[in-house]
Amino acid sequence: MKVGVIGTGYVGLVTGACLSTIGHTVVCMDNNTAKVEGLRQGVMPIYEPGLDELVAAAVAAGRLQFTTGMAETVQDSDVVFITVGTPSRADGSPDLSAVRAVARSIGSHLDGRFRVIVNKSTVPVGSGNWVRMLVEDGANLVAATARSGQHAGNGLAVLAPAAPPNFSVASNPEFLREGSAVWDTFNPDRIVIGAEDARAVEVMRRLYAHWVSPADTDTQAVPMVVTDLASAEMIKYAANAFLATKISFINEIANICERVGADVTRIAEAIGLDKRIGRSFLNAGAGWGGSCFPKDVSALVSTAAEYGYNCELLKATLSVNEHQRQLVIEKLQRELRILKGRTVALWGLAFKPHTDDIRCAPALAVAEHLLNLGCRVVAHDPVVTAAQVQGQLPDLQVAGSALEAVQGADALLVMTEWPEYGGIDPQTVAAVLRQPIVIDARNCLDTQAVQGAGLRYVGVGR
Ligand code: UDX
DSSP: OEEEEEOOSHHHHHHHHHHHHTTOEEEEEOSOHHHHHHHHTTOOSSOOTTHHHHHHHHHHTTOEEEESOHHHHHHTOSEEEEOOOOOBOTTSOBOOHHHHHHHHHHHHTOOSSOEEEEEOSOOOTTHHHHHHHHHHHHHHHHHHHHHHHHHTTOTTSOOOOSSOOOEEEEEOOOOOOTTSHHHHHHSOSOEEEEESSHHHHHHHHHHTHHHHSOSSTTSOOOOEEEEOHHHHHHHHHHHHHHHHHHHHHHHHHHHHHHHHTOOHHHHHHHHHTSTTTOSTTOOOSSOOOSSSHHHHHHHHHHHHHHTTOOOHHHHHHHHHHHHHHHHHHHHHHHHHSOOTTOEEEEEOOSSSTTOOOOTTOHHHHHHHHHHHTTOEEEEEOSSOOHHHHHTTOTTOEEOSSHHHHHTTOSEEEEOSOOHHHHTSOHHHHHHHOSSOEEEETTSOSOHHHHHHTTOEEEOSOO
16 A cells, blocks of 8 residues: 655654555655755664664665655555644643644645545644545645635645545544554554544554555454544543553552562562553652653643543552652752762653653653752663753763762763663772662663662662
8 A cells, every 4th residue: 555654743643654664655744854965874863772773674665755745745654643643731731733834734735535634743632624624624725725726816825626535534542652653663562543434444453454454364463452532542642641640559559568568579560560551561669751752641630620620540640650750859858868969870851761751751851850960960771862861950960870870970860771880890890989879760770780889779669
């Protein structure tokens, strides 16, 4: 099938690369010329394991192209994905200006051939109808311009579309995680399609046949959940809100554990063995960050408020998460007493390992707080660069190696559980730290090895 993908952020690029890998012909469009130019030369705008190889192979096979042209993207495609950003505004509601502009523009390029316009950006519940309206507006505008042009006898006026726009809107939320986005796309737990009509469902079933009805009879078919538009949109929010709540739950349990002398890692292990609970997303720590959980939980709370519902549980999910960062500072304060004038080594800036994404990263929030309290903060991250944090935190120093960051520091604070930090010999850390204090805000270091090196170990909930 021919697929157009509008917006080459995380979701768009990964979706385009994976769909072309399974045999579709994909055009990825972005209005950022430099980004498109880079992609044409194999430069990925994001750090995502496996993505560059996938893109290179699909481009070489002639199944993936990058463009800045909206007209060719829409006109050549059977399915057009909207995968533009929906960042949070100050009040927590999502900024939908990019979706609005793209939907209108798609409408202005439609003709009589049937297309499915798929919303993959995370938009508030009810947006499917709104996207339909915008696409129609875009199409009507072209028709009206053409009519008025003809009426005025203006030879330069655009041509009227040959037939009324023929499209259906679908919602196809993604559940991919940064750092394992390619793996997640190839190994989905389910494919969710919200559709207006059976025509769209049929097209989407063909698009995802590789997973939904695999040709290889030994391969397990992935369940496809077909719903109305609003339910599909709600599934995405509910999934993220549930996972965020699960983490805030275990963080709250961790805080109780610290008071009663229990170990939250053992609690997570034991309750996780209950199939109704499950072990994943039960790692206590400095709380969740990233581009999805903070934005989506806040957006759900704000949508509910618009409809007159007060989300008490989700508000608690947000406030436990906020508090979790504060607790890291309190732990440091307990160990060092006065923070002003101290040097803190901070390992890990990304919001989680295997990504260079620092959006809503707990590490940056904690670093900012420490800088405001008069600390010198020397950070290290295996992939986040000094240039990335410069604009946000100009006073944050970024060291070239994990050990360099620790040199002469009053305490080591681990904020992201990059596997390589666990591989650093605590003896070498102990040899260069000014004071023997390690705050492991991700419970990722070997407690006994750290203590064995004569360091004081402070974890979360243990
Ligand atoms: C998430 C969802 O998992 C994904 O399905 C959705 O499409 C987008 O949002 P992502 O933001 O990439 O993906 O990261 P994820 O791995 O889910 O982690 C989110 C945050 O939760 C990270 O800050 C991580 O450190 C934190 N986390 C995760 C915990 O603190 N404890 C855990 O047990 C798991």
